[in-house]
Amino acid sequence: MEFQKNVSLKKYTTFRVGGRAKYFFVAKTEKDLIEAIKTAKKMKLPFFILGGGSNVLISDRGYKGLVIKFGQPLSLYVSRGLEWAAGIPGTVQGAVYGNAGAFGKSMKDAVKEVKVFDAQTEKIKIFKNKDCQFSYKNSIFKKKNDQIILSVKIKTKKSNSKKIKEYLKYKKETQPLNFPSAGSIFKNPAGFFTGELIEKCGLKGKRVGNVKISEKHANFIVNLGNGKAKDVIKLIKLIKNKVKKKFGIILEEEVQIF
Numbered sequence: 001m002e003f004q005k006n007v008s009l010k011k012y013t014t015f016r017v018g019g020r021a022k023y024f025f026v027a028k029t030e031k032d033l034i035e036a037i038k039t040a041k042k043m044k045l046p047f048f049i050l051g052g053g054s055n056v057l058i059s060d061r062g063y064k065g066l067v068i069k070f071g072q073p074l075s076l077y078v079s080r081g082l083e084w085a086a087g088i089p090g091t092v093q094g095a096v097y098g099n100a101g102a103f104g105k106s107m108k109d110a111v112k113e114v115k116v117f118d119a120q121t122e123k124i125k126i127f128k129n130k131d132c133q134f135s136y137k138n139s140i141f142k143k144k145n146d147q148i149i150l151s152v153k154i155k156t157k158k159s160n161s162k163k164i165k166e167y168l169k170y171k172k173e174t175q176p177l178n179f180p181s182a183g184s185i186f187k188n189p190a191g192f193f194t195g196e197l198i199e200k201c202g203l204k205g206k207r208v209g210n211v212k213i214s215e216k217h218a219n220f221i222v223n224l225g226n227g228k229a230k231d232v233i234k235l236i237k238l239i240k241n242k243v244k245k246k247f248g249i250i251l252e253e254e255v256q257i258f
Contacts, residue, residue, distance in 0.1 A: 001025070003024060005024075006022065007023075007067075008020050009024075013053035013057075017058065017228065017232060019061050019062025020063075022064050023067070025068050025069070026068075026070075033117070046063075046065035049068050051069075051090055052090035052094060055182055055255055057256070059257075060230055072092045072152075073090075074090050074094075074095050075088070080154065081110065081154070087171045088183075096114055096132070096149055099139050100137075103167060106134070111154060114153075115150045115151045116147050116148060116150060120146045137187050176214040181220050194243075195220075201242040203239060208234045210226050212235075221236070
């Protein structure tokens with residue numbers, strides 16, 4: 001199995017931020033993915049699976065292991081009952097991993113079963129919905145990174161095209177879609193909207209280097225061009241400190257940082 005070397009990860013993330021992967025591989029099939037993981041283990045390489053590249057922040061130093069790009073676009077399911085997923089750029093595997101959701105719905109409502117490769121035992125497993133331990137922006141796969149999602153069976157139905165248009169319109173009006181970003185940076189604490197908390201701290205538009213907190217939606221940090229991960233981290237720390245000081249609330253990142 002041949003891996004690419006020293007590959008820039010910027011173009012593989014929606015944030016357009018980050019360094020290089022020591023090794024990089026695009027897995028086109030489940031078999032490819034499994035073989036890549038087995039090879040990484042033999043080489044004693046750390047690895048992680050990169051889906052659509054949303055909800056991810058890659059360090060400027062890059063990743064000193066193997067990055068495996070794999071996943072089926074979540075957009076394929078928008079017309080099959082997942083109207084709420086319209087405009088979400090990730091993969092269905094990534095959406096299950098983080099129990100993605102919008103407009104009061106989430107993957108928890110849609111998943112029938114998940115086919116998984118256990119990287120420790122190197123065996124295939126089937127997880128039913130209840131086995132996935134879905135909770136807000138979370139699942140068993142986030143807690144156990146050795147359980148690699150291969151494929152997902154979804155409860156499908158015909159979508160309401162009017163709803164899809166409404167959801168896309170709302171996103172266009174409320175989110176900074178004209179700049180690269182990772183989506184929402186923080187989870188919403190129970191009973192609060194993070195964007196409002198950040199806004200009340202007077203942080204909308206706050207800029208560090210070539211990244212800033214969006215004026216349109218304060219839970220988004222946007223890349224103005226050639227942004228650095230280190231500056232995103234500075235803004236994340238600033239937001240957490242300000243919100244904790246003003247409201248006594250400790251924000252938890254939704255974005256995965258590597």
